[in-house]
Amino acid sequence: MTFQRGDKIEVFKASTDDAWEDYMNDFIGSHGFIVDPDTSVNDPDALVEVSLEGKGTHRLPQDCLRRLGDQV
Numbered sequence: 001m002t003f004q005r006g007d008k009i010e011v012f013k014a015s016t017d018d019a020w021e022d023y024m025n026d027f028i029g030s031h032g033f034i035v036d037p038d039t040s041v042n043d044p045d046a047l048v049e050v051s052l053e054g055k056g057t058h059r060l061p062q063d064c065l066r067r068l069g070d071q072v
Helices: 024-028
Strands: 008-011 031-036 048-054 057-059 065-066
Touching: 008 048, 024 057
Parallel strands: none
Antiparallel strands: 008 031, 008 065, 031 048, 048 057
């Protein structure tokens, strides 16, 4: 999945990426939007910058994110 700047997202699960920290478990279920996607490489393992409602801006692994509106 390729994220674009401004995409509305949800942190829907814990990541399997080594960059995932225990404190990030508090982000599960949070909504926000993509601030800085990895558009030059689109590496699925790269971290993307997201702004989460009420939780600030963070760099998170992509496997924990889903674009809102994609799920049925």
